[in-house]
Amino acid sequence: MNVAVDATKIPAPIFERSPGYWSSVFRRFRRDPVALFAAAVVGVLVLMALFGPWLTPADPYKSSMLARLKPIGTEGYPLGTDELGRDMLSRLMIGARLSLFMGITPVICAFIIGSSLGILAGYAGGAINTVIMRTIDVFYAFPSVLLAIALSGALGAGITNALLSLTIVFVPPIARVAESVTTQVRSRDFVEAARASGADAFTIVRVHVLGNVLGPIFVYSTSLIAVSMILASGLSFLGLGVKPPEPEWGLMLNTLRTAIYTQPWVAALPGAMIFITSISFNTLSDGLRSAMDVKQ
């Protein structure tokens, strides 16, 4: 798992865009059963995160000393109970909230910061480009997992610090993609024509550049959500993210590690949720990219 700029994951900027472009993207996406299935799974997870408190069969915080570590399929506990006797099904459902929030927020923040920096560097060029991109290179020179853990380790455990570290990890790859796509667009004739007709830099970026670069940057960013989910839960798994007793899949996996000899399959459940989420986001992002690829 890493966030190297994978060339196979960056869609080319869209130039030959007809008025029906988005409807054709949607049509192509609809014909891809695998991507549709992934979208449905993501939809269910999001619904679970939004309406969790009204859907859970039991109180996810209520512990019971008598019902600790019950196996899957116990009467009243369909997915068993954890080390404090709390209902696993309810905790896994409500866990979608924090887990998705912790995984998606850094990518959204990094998308905003990274694309601003990258578009600025790509469009301005020259000294501004050098300063921004060489600084980005320094952060890019760290393996992503190491940077995330080093930052949250230094800042201390907690949700805000974990979100901050992950945002810093995802800004460099997004900025790199944004810069390279913007540089390609900037050299096109229509930008030259706009400049010749007297448009100022702000107008050119807003009208001619953004529309062509945001799509590719967005698709690349969606491919980072899976990595972000795994890393965010990983931080909580190490004790650097969410703190007990909040239900979060990585943290649940950590506290259940002691149960791998007594109730192994219950202990493995939170990780299975992380896996399902990240594989769905990866598949969804792949489907989105091939639907947006004009060449196909």
Add this chain to the structure above:
Amino acid sequence: MLAYLFRRIVYTLPIMFGVALVCFALVHLAPGDPLVSVLPADASAELQAQMRTLYGFDRPYPVQFVSWIGRALQGDLGTSIASGRSVSTEVLRAVGNTLILASVATMIGFFFGCLFGFVAGYFRDSWADKTASFLSVVGVSVPHYWLGMVLVIIFAAQLNWLPATGAGPGGSGDWAWDWAHMRHLVLPAITMSVIPMGIISRTVRALVAETLAQEFVVGLRAKGLTDFGVFRHVVKNVAPTALAVMGLQLGYLLGGSILIETVFSWPGTGFLLNSAIFQRDLPLLQGTILVLAMFFVLLNLLVDVVQSTLDPRIARS
């Protein structure tokens, strides 16, 4: 070629400086007094000031940075606050263990990644391609710390075939290439190999498909070359990039081993980082991160140089 090498090295120097600066800043980013874990809660102001002078925390940041870099260049990364031992010694010992784990994992991942990638690229859209592509998506999507736990549950807890934790019998931290030690390597190495497997197989699949679509392949076939002869040409075209990806993956695994090392209690750098973080041992944290990040920067340089030797077109562009 020499000019390219020179350019590449000159480009790396400011990056190394920046990386060192970030590692240094990490300690000062940390909230609270860096000496909080070593001093008793009721330490007198005098003792606190004395300790601060001893560790050099009383001097201005630029002075601290320069003297830290100067000593680091001579191989002295300071003293661990928690254990009192030299950071360099602790890190070197741990790097060896992580290197063993990461290299074996990279080799396993490279072998299966190439196998799946070639099969998928040669037989595009067949069931073999779909299976290989599915496996590579699984490889990049699976939370590896969870995969490690599942493997421990199956092969250690249930079947009792392999040990669950540690790097050797009796929890010894010293490695040896015998079966008693290698048994401990099997599960963590397989867990770790899943990531490079997924990424290498994706890359190789794309490269093979791209190479096979080129005109020179048609030319070779028209010339009457056997399938194996064509295959050799494909391998030659795929190798530089595949090897480069493999090199970078080794770097990512070295830096990202903390989660897997925590699951398997593997006595490497990740394990060291973990204890440095939770004991708030800032010199140890700083030193470990610096060594791992510098290793990654140098590995990047090495990969670029090797790649341009294998494929001279890169240096010329």
